[in-house]
Amino acid sequence: MQDFNHLIPRSYKTDFKIASRGEGIYIFDEKGTPYIDGCSGALLSSIGHGNRAIIEAMVRQLEQIEFAHPSRWMCPAVLEAAEEIAAITPGDIKNVWFVSGGSEAVESAIKFSRQYFVERDGVNSSKSIVIGRWNSYHGSTLGTMAVGGSMPRRRIFSPLFKEFPKIQPHYCYRCSYGQSYPSCGVRCAHELETEIKRIGPQYVAAFIAEPVVGSTVGALHPPREYWPIVREICSRYDVLLIADEIMTGIGRTGKAFCVDNWEVVPDIICSAKAMSGGYSPVGGMFVRTPLAETLRKGSGSFIHGHTYNGNPVTAAAVAATMRFIRENNLFEKAAVMGEYLGKGMERLLDNPIVGEVRGLGLMRGVELVRDRKSREPFAPSAKAALKLTQECLARGLVVYPGTGQADGIAGDQFMVAPPLIVQKEEIDEIVNRLEEGLKATAEALLP
Ligand SMILES: Cc1ncc(COP(=O)(O)O)c(C=O)c1O
Known part of the structure; x- marks a missing residue:
């Protein structure tokens, strides 16, 4: 954990990774480990990192x-x-x-x-x-x-x-x-x-x-x-x-x-x-x-x-x-890749904690629930979205989590929104890592 004696960080409780370099859809930490920027930061790094132009x-x-x-x-x-x-x-x-x-x-x-x-x-x-x-x-x-x-x-x-x-x-x-x-x-x-x-x-x-x-x-x-x-x-x-x-x-x-x-x-x-x-x-x-x-x-x-x-x-x-x-015709490419990502993410519905997969183009989201039939959300204390984010990060994938959507307090969801330059094989990799991250999260949270 870093010492924050002078900087006020986004959270004093987060153990931040060091972003040392970026290239295309990847962010590298100080050890050179690559992470797929699966949410383009906060849906902004659309043309990827390190673009010389x-x-x-x-x-x-x-x-x-x-x-x-x-x-x-x-x-x-x-x-x-x-x-x-x-x-x-x-x-x-x-x-x-x-x-x-x-x-x-x-x-x-x-x-x-x-x-x-x-x-x-x-x-x-x-x-x-x-x-x-x-x-x-x-x-x-x-x-x-x-x-x-x-x-x-x-x-x-x-x-x-x-x-x-x-x-x-x-x-x-x-x-x-x-x-x-x-x-x-x-x-x-x-x-x-x-x-x-x-x-x-x-x-x-x-x-x-x-x-x-x-x-x-x-x-x-x-x-x-x-x-x-x-x-x-x-x-x-x-x-x-x-x-x-x-x-x-x-x-x-x-x-x-x-x-x-x-x-x-x-x-x-x-x-x-x-x-x-x-x-x-x-x-x-x-x-x-x-x-x-x-x-x-x-x-x-x-x-x-x-x-x-x-x-x-x-x-x-x-x-x-x-x-x-x-x-680079990126709007047209985003439409094609967005469809591909959306189709690929339908697979996630096989996971018992996935309530809904939604979105448009390269902006996709997943709502997490404790019970699929009743659509009951996880208790906020379960920190389901945070857990999922950590499981994905451990697999080299960054996603964008959020909470509170069900009733202003409970509710967990996350977004997947890779840069518009993403390729098909990279989307396959994103979906594989999501599947694994969700599996580990479900195992940890469900009785
Ligand atoms: C829909 C929407 N509006 C406004 C904002 C605020 O933008 P900023 O963080 O650049 O002030 C955001 C930021 O995420 C957003 O998603």
Whole structure:
């Protein structure tokens, strides 16, 4: 165990491995042992580790200029990165606001929604409420926790922020209404309309959701009607639709953005993580042109600045990442490899603690249960997700665990989301190691 006399680590109780080097889908520890990065860090190392094209582009930018303050200077790299992003965003979402991470991107979207209605309708606009969903994660700042519904991550901080209303997610495995798809008529999507009417549409500025729920429920994909329904409801009630694509964006589900799977154009997309392939901290808020035009023709600026709005070195990483993705057809490859991974993971259902295998593209999840028939989760004290993670790590595979999805306290799940450059044989290896890790976990946890 390391001595943490000066650094505050993510956890004082974790015995961290030393990451000494990365190459492709592998991370090597200090002894040179390779681990498959089976979750791309946190679904960001999509183009793999040690990519020379990105490193060289960043060095070239550093040699020109490392920083020029965005309120006075414009760097060509930042314009180029915005152009690259606008080339892959859906519909008329063509206006890009760069920040340094996912939480900042969501904070930007919340504030942008409010400012848009003030600019459009006047300073007395009553539209300010953002509706979120339970069991969703949108970031760790106060504003993003207010719209997020991931209880383990926000419980003790809730006295610090103004709560926003939430609706139930499309959690079919544990449906809040005790119904089944498709006979339910996707009630969870229609509940958005009920909530908007309850609050009063004149007070509602936006609805935010992850197209496939990531860390909090483990690659929970929606019924295919869900996003078209919420799009229609938002349009009908003059409510902005914000897609939090911080995990799902940039090819993760086999399309540039996850909403492309259902040909839905939201009003705002929040992105981060894979935009720079993990080579530089980044986030982005992408908005429909008519929304950006309202600010351009109105006050002329978004009242929301960060020192690192459009950092040129990050921008060079973003542009190089987008070029690499395009030249290597990585969105198309992710769709093919995602299908292959999904098929391979069906085998895991033979394990008695696997309740559900779900997901889309190269974003797959497994829900662990104590009893498959009743879907009863493990007691939190069993630490099932942690145990599984350790068993996989012992077999050279990194996965992304999460807890609390069943009732806010109990529930264990994990995600498998390898880099988009993953090959078929590597997926076979990932599934084999998962199978072994799950077997050992079941043996340890079941009577
Ligand atoms: C869906 C979603 N939104 C927002 C965030 C916050 O991003 P960051 O950790 O970069 O602030 C995350 C991070 O995992 C996320 O998965």
